[in-house]
Amino acid sequence: MSETLAKQTAQIVPGGASKSLRHESARMHVSGNAAYIDDLPEPQGLLHVVPGLSTKAHARIVSMDLEAVRAVPGVVCVLTAADIPGDNQVSAVGKGDEPLLADGEVCFYGQPIFVVVAESRGVARRAAKLAKIEYEERPAVLNIAQAREAGGVLVWRPLVMSRGDVETGLAAAPRRLSGQVTVGGQEHFYLEGQAALAQPGEEGEMRVWSSTQHPTETQHMVAHCLHVPSNLVTVEVRRMGGAFGGKESQANTPACLAAIAAHATGRAAKMRLDRDDDMMMTGKRHDFVIDYEVGFDDAGNILAVDMVLAARCGWAADLSGPVVDRALFHADNAYFYPDVRFKSEPLKTNTQSNTAYRGFGGPQGIVAAERVIEEIAFATGLDPLDVRVRNVYGTGTRNITPYHMTVEDSIAAEIMAQLAERCDYRQRRQALREANKSSPCIKRGIALTPVKFGISFTATHYNQAGALVHVYTDGSVQVNHGGTEMGQGLHTKMVQIAMREFGLTEDRVRITATTTGKVPNTSATAASSGADLNGMAVLDAVHKIKARLVSFAAEHWKVPEEGVQFLPDGVQVGEQVISFPELTKAAYFARVSLSANGFYKTPKISWNAATGRGRPFYYFAYGAACAEVAVDLLTGENRIERVDILHDAGQSLNPAIDIGQIEGGFVQGAGWLTMEELVWDDTGRLRTHAPSTYKIPACSDRPRIFNVALLEHSPNQEATIFRSKAVGEPPFVHGVAVLQAISDALASLNDYQTCPQLDAPATPEQILRTAERMRQQASH
Structure with missing residues (x-):
């Protein structure tokens, strides 16, 4: 951005960013007109997809008789792992440990084994119950205690963060104590359940409407399952009815199953999970058992902290690695520990594969930090607030x-x-x-x-975003970016950025559905980074267009570039103020590009898991x-x-x-x-x-x-x-x-x-x- 443009940007303070603009979909929300996946007009010949779920936590599939399922009137087909044209994998981290449909073995109660594709959802649900599956049960590990007793199999590499010498610090501390805190999991309970609609197109194209926080990952998963390149798959999401992390990786399964059904039949297919199936199939917030030992003095000063943070991760890695890592990142909360060691224990269990949830492991670590403060306060007789203030991060x-x-x-x-x-x-x-x-x-x-x-994302490569901004000849603006709207107001903030920069009112800026066809290779809307990343990408695109308009206006009206300023009620060009539409129309006739893509990557960040x-x-x-x-x-x-x-x-x-x-x-x-x-x-x-x-x-x-x-x-x-x-x-x-x-x-x-x-x-x-x-x- 040029110095002139930077000065102009700083001068604009109309009703854009930093103002309490109402949510861009608020009127549609309260009137019931906001469309979610299950509200979209159904294509002609739409089929409905319902999963058949495992009734064992850990077992070998001895036999599977689906003839009664296929025989139900209205059932078009029944699909198993053998019917997947590409990879039978939806591992979010590429470990290859999460088959889309179980193949020979089930690893948790509720794991999808097959799907019924039928003319109606009711028919598919009734038919799915007729499957006859014979199992050979195997030992199941269901919680952290059992996982440890069974040898502590991990779904991800353990991580150690340390500074100083924790053993020496604990030994030298005037006082010390130890304990354990258990922190339960949590169901996402989004109002809109997992849903996807897939429609086949020409020459292998597949268009998927998905309730996903990560359209690019969903695109990649669908492409891999169909064994096609990513350019044949387009994923779109206008809004979600809540997500809270539960649709970062877990949305891939419904999208892939709907796409496979559409591919197999040549007809549009929709999968909208029943709430019971949704909760049985999908991962939750990780529950933790955290062991701690702390050394301190009579004044409540923390001298050394040693923690082991064990998590029930479920049957596959999913996002458990980075989730448990982030629990360690936040096990200090706001406090400085002179000598410290944190260890993670991401344990494999025969339960749902736990996943992202608001805070991404950080809240569990913070609960442990606050337990340590509380323990010290009771041990010393001090007000816990005094212990907290005494131990916060400082300087030096x-x-x-x-x-x-x-x-x-x-x-x-x-x-x-x-x-x-x-x-x-x-x-x-x-x-x-x-x-x-x-x-x-x-x-x-x-x-x-x-x-x-x-x-920030602790996976450094996710800290990037793209955007696409169009200015039309009538002065209206369309904004698209890689983030997704799940009710948190991200789209509203992106509209405000364009409003502020161009000096426009709310009705002149329109946000459009997030789609991999407009902004590719995007990151998940997660880690609280949606506005940070996408806002800067939108700003970058807007600045490119503004720079062209400033250059054009200065040349066209014979004024210096610093004489062109974007105001709330028009554009100052020298001594005159012209309307924004007048400027954009003139620029169009002068063959000035009024469209730009923006990009942003977060600076300064780095992380080496090997060294912690x-x-x-x-x-x-x-x-x-x-x-x-x-x-x-x-x-x-x-x-x-x-x-x-x-x-x-x-x-x-x-x-x-x-x-x-x-x-x-x-x-x-x-x-x-x-x-x-x-x-x-x-x-x-x-x-x-x-x-x-x-x-x-x-x-x-x-x-x-x-x-x-x-x-x-x-x-x-x-x-x-x-x-x-x-x-x-x-x-x-x-x-x-x-x-x-x-x-x-x-x-x-x-x-x-x-x-x-x-x-x-x-x-x-x-x-x-x-x-x-x-x-x-x-x-x-």
């Missing part, structure tokens, strides 16, 4: 992470101090302790926790949350009374959307830690596979008082899009404050003498078990 020698990245902008202490003052944390904490003395059944607790969250060192993150997002809860000791239920959040979004691109993301992220995080419980029985069957058995937060579960604010006057120090910071995953971690507040309430049963060591999810049953243990400790 206290700013190096366990992976040897320098923390250059730690503001965790300042944010915690601001929030504590705003919400009267210390006064309320003392008042709650006094009230608990005279309240035998309802105990109240409070906690204030920070978050430091790294922003590097700079995997471009920057950190910060925040803090204070939660107050009430716990009913008769039922084990808890109620969130009040939550105050102060969050760092840099120079927010859209404050209203960002606050909405913070609110939603918090509620989802609190749900994960308090009520969302995944249960498998002894056969490996997931029993919590529907809304009737799996509870997510409802409206009544939100905080009674909910105060959310963005940190003011805190632009990103790095050159992100208009100095904003990512707001997607970091707010999820604010839910940790609720778990800590429940623990604080339970600690009153032992007069705050010992750490309750409350595991997650803190369901009523878990709370009652912990309360009983605290009472027993108090009686001794």
Whole structure:
């Protein structure tokens, strides 16, 4: 970008970025007109695809009789692994360990073995139940304890991050303690389930409409399964009804199966999973068992930390490697550990292949970090907030992470101090302790926790994005980019960037569906990087067009280039102001290109997994949350009374959307830690596979008082899009404050003498078990 153009860009402050523009699909959402995969007009002759699932967790397929399935009127065909024309693989990381359809062996209860292709979805569902499959069962490993007992087979290489000498540090520490924290998994529970529609075209073309966060990966998977080049496959997604990471890799299976059915029959085919099948087939958030040992002093200063983070990864690698890695990246949260060692243990089990989920392993690591703080606070008798502030990253020698990245902008202490003052944390904490003395059944607790969250893909090559911007002769603008919209407002922010740069109103800029036919080789919309990456790509494309327009206008109207400025109500050209359409039309007749592609790659980042060192993150997002809860000791239920959040979004691109993301992220995080419980029985069957058995937060579960604010006057120090910071995953971690507040309430049963060591999810049953243990400790 030229210096002149940079100055012009800085001068534009109309209703574009940094304004609370409404979501670009808001009106369609509330009116029911927003189209999702299952809303698209059905092509003539559309077929429906339904999977047949394994009923064993681990077994050899001895025989498979599908004749009764094929004989059902309306069934067009039944497809198995033998009918896949290309690779029977959908491994997101290229390990070759995740067959699309089981071939000779099943590795988890709910694994797709075949698909029924029929004239109607009802026919296909009924027919799928008629399959006769004989199994020879094999030993199944269902959880972390069993995996360790069986020898600890891993789905990915283990990772070690270390700095200093942890053994020496622990030995020299005046005080030390050890413990274990268990953190449960979580179902994505997107409102729109997994869905895809495939339509064959001429000469082997395949067009796929998919509810996917990663259109390029879906394109590659379909191409590999069909044994065709990628240029014959186009994947398109206008919007998703939620994803939360569950459609980053898991969307590939429905897309590939629909495409294979379309290829086999020559007719369009759609696969829209039933909610039960969806939950049985797809991966979840990884549950962890984390062992920790910490050395500290009487003042609460952390001197050494040693952790082993074990995860139930499921039957195939999927994205477990980078997920477990990120748990290690965040096991320090906002705290400096002088001597530290983190080890990962990504364990293979005969359960669903766990996958990406909002936070991507980071929240699990942060729960462990906060448990360490809590343990130290109880051991020393200090306020946990004082222990937190005392140990945050600072300057000098206290700013190096366990992976040897320098923390250059730690503001965790300042944010915690601001929030504590705003919400009267210390006064309320003392008042709650006094009230608990005279309240035998309802105990109240409070906690204030920070978050430091790294922003970037840890797989460095994913930190790139492309965009395509068209300006038409009437002055209207069309924007396309590689990111996907799942309700988070990404498309809205991309529209705002074009509005701000061209000085246009909302009605003059149109976003179009994400498609591999317009922007190729894109990265997943994940890792909170959607706006960072795609925003800069859009900006790059817009700058190219603006540079051409500035050059043309200066020559056409005989003014210097610095005399051409884009304003909210037109374009200043010398002494006159002309409309944007007038400029674009004149440029067209002068044969000036009004279309440009943009590209961006994140600078400064690097990561070497072999050494456990590097700079995997471009920057950190910060925040803090204070939660107050009430716990009913008769039922084990808890109620969130009040939550105050102060969050760092840099120079927010859209404050209203960002606050909405913070609110939603918090509620989802609190749900994960308090009520969302995944249960498998002894056969490996997931029993919590529907809304009737799996509870997510409802409206009544939100905080009674909910105060959310963005940190003011805190632009990103790095050159992100208009100095904003990512707001997607970091707010999820604010839910940790609720778990800590429940623990604080339970600690009153032992007069705050010992750490309750409350595991997650803190369901009523878990709370009652912990309360009983605290009472027993108090009686001794």
